[in-house]
Amino acid sequence: MTPTRNDAPPVDPLATSIRDAGLKVTAPRVAVLTALADMPHVDADTVFRAVRETLPGTSLQAVYGVLGALTGVGLVRRFDPAGSPALFERRVGDNHHHLVCSHCGTIRDVDCVIGAAPCLTPVDTAGFRIHTAEVTFWGLCAECAADPRNSSDPIDSTTHTHSEETP
Numbered sequence: 001m002t003p004t005r006n007d008a009p010p011v012d013p014l015a016t017s018i019r020d021a022g023l024k025v026t027a028p029r030v031a032v033l034t035a036l037a038d039m040p041h042v043d044a045d046t047v048f049r050a051v052r053e054t055l056p057g058t059s060l061q062a063v064y065g066v067l068g069a070l071t072g073v074g075l076v077r078r079f080d081p082a083g084s085p086a087l088f089e090r091r092v093g094d095n096h097h098h099l100v101c102s103h104c105g106t107i108r109d110v111d112c113v114i115g116a117a118p119c120l121t122p123v124d125t126a127g128f129r130i131h132t133a134e135v136t137f138w139g140l141c142a143e144c145a146a147d148p149r150n151s152s153d154p155i156d157s158t159t160h161t162h163s164e165e166t167p
């Protein structure tokens with residue numbers, strides 16, 4: 001005898017995390033988290049294409065809405081490298097940073113620089129209660145750096161973004 005549970009989704013850690021975050025578990029939300037589990041640092045279009053394979057009726061607008069909701073409750077992190085659309089990932093809550101190749105766009109996670117959130121104590125907080133500091137390291141990835149054609153690329157543009165609600 002096989003138990004049949006046609007309308008209840010199987011217990012899924014993703015669904016549980018959505019519920020624990022205070023959101024209703026919906027198929028698009030689960031599909032978006034599933035897509036991001038396989039592909040870190042992707043834009044909404046890429047998520048949309050992945051979600052459409054399992055949920056063909058999903059619209060791009062719906063995916064934007066889901067990404068916004070999941071980002072809002074901290075299940076997804078949004079990352080905005082200069083010159084690229086917003087990227088999304090599921091690695092949240094550890095204040096990790098990103099290495100971005102200025103030549104090919106490869107993105108790597110890098111753990112917190114000094115073992116604790118860096119730059120959370122700026123010289124002058126201007127009255128802000130700071131909760132996040134984002135650091136993006138720009139340079140050439142190992143492969144691009146090994147290519148002699150790239151030897152003239154500037155290597156040292158490091159942007160330092162402090163994310164905070166702007167008044």
Ligand SMILES: [Zn+2]
Nearest residue numbers: 101104141144
């Ligand atoms: Zn590269």
Ligand SMILES: [Zn+2]
Nearest residue numbers: 089091098109
């Ligand atoms: Zn990341």
